[in-house]
Amino acid sequence: MAEPEPMEEATVREPLDLIRLSLDERIYVKLRGEREIRGRLHAYDQHLNMILGDVEETMTTVEIDDETYEEIIKTQKRTIPFLFVRGDGVILISPPLRS
Amino acid sequence: MLFYSYFKTLVGKEVTVELKNDLAITGVLHSVDQYLNIKLTSTRVVDEAKYPHMMSVRNCFIRGSVVRYVHLPPGSVDVEILHDATRREAKGG
Amino acid sequence: MADAPPVQGLAKTPADFLKSIKGKPVIVKLNSGVDYRGVLACLDGYMNIAMEQTEEYVNGQLKNKYGDAFIRGNNVLYISTIKQ
Numbered sequence A: 001m002a003e004p005e006p007m008e009e010a011t012v013r014e015p016l017d018l019i020r021l022s023l024d025e026r027i028y029v030k031l032r033g034e035r036e037i038r039g040r041l042h043a044y045d046q047h048l049n050m051i052l053g054d055v056e057e058t059m060t061t062v063e064i065d066d067e068t069y070e071e072i073i074k075t076q077k078r079t080i081p082f083l084f085v086r087g088d089g090v091i092l093i094s095p096p097l098r099s
Numbered sequence B: 001m002l003f004y005s006y007f008k009t010l011v012g013k014e015v016t017v018e019l020k021n022d023l024a025i026t027g028v029l030h031s032v033d034q035y036l037n038i039k040l041t042s043t044r045v046v047d048e049a050k051y052p053h054m055m056s057v058r059n060c061f062i063r064g065s066v067v068r069y070v071h072l073p074p075g076s077v078d079v080e081i082l083h084d085a086t087r088r089e090a091k092g093g
Numbered sequence C: 001m002a003d004a005p006p007v008q009g010l011a012k013t014p015a016d017f018l019k020s021i022k023g024k025p026v027i028v029k030l031n032s033g034v035d036y037r038g039v040l041a042c043l044d045g046y047m048n049i050a051m052e053q054t055e056e057y058v059n060g061q062l063k064n065k066y067g068d069a070f071i072r073g074n075n076v077l078y079i080s081t082i083k084q
Helices: A016-020 B002-008 B079-092 C014-020
Strands: A026-031 A035-044 A050-064 A071-085 A090-094 B014-019 B024-032 B038-045 B060-062 B067-071 C025-030 C035-043 C049-058 C061-071 C076-081
Touching (some): A016 B079, A016 C061, A026 A050, A035 B002, B002 B024, B014 B038, C035 C061
Antiparallel strands (some): A026 A035, A026 A090, A050 A071, A071 B067, A090 C061, B014 B024, B014 B067, B024 B038, B038 B060, C025 C035, C035 C049, C049 C061
16 A cells, blocks of 8 residues: 655645745746746745746836826846745735646 | 755855846855845946946945845756755744 | 634724634735735735735726735735625
8 A cells, every 4th residue: 555645735724825835836926116027936935035947027117208298118028047036025926826 | 044055055156146226246156144145256247337336346245135136057956955945944934 | 811702893903803804805905005805815923915816906907816816914004804
């Protein structure tokens, strides 16, 4: 009789459980300064410091047109293989949808 | 302690530290402490044209709290070790 | 000091209030002014929040939807229940 694999506790008792269940999954992170990140979560701690892989960062800037005073929203994207993100800049983390 | 331990394994490697004021500095990681304060040697500023006053800076100490990102050298990231260390840390509290 | 059970709907202390709203629809307002509407799954002592079926409103306009969302507690201005 094979021992059953030790099950990862799949219930969410505290908010950090959401992050725990997202290890090695692609997550969305909203950061201060109009920055958003998508990447695979490889490590985190209780401060929400994180290491993410295959990262795509989106930066959003709003400029005002000199003549029409219209708001021009620009987004810049870049990709980074491995990134450490300091937790104090984190606003929101969204895990992939659980099935 | 997870990230302190991890950064210690990067000592001697080249990293790019991006600060909350957008300044990005590449250099060799000289040392790190428990607050994730960082000392870099052989530094260069990524956008030298924008920060000419930083041209002659070769070493620096960066307070951990002003760091936004650290770009890690891909060869120094073992994701299996990170996953295991993260699970251990999550259990311990 | 014995903890009195929270009176239904009328909690005595902030902690009682937080305990009483788990599983309820809430609005979480952040310091930035952004609102999140959704079902509060749970929260911790830092006011980190886990929410389900979350909608993000910027200046009153729906900007995003998240199945699950973790909000880092330091950004939270208030948590409000939604009258049903």
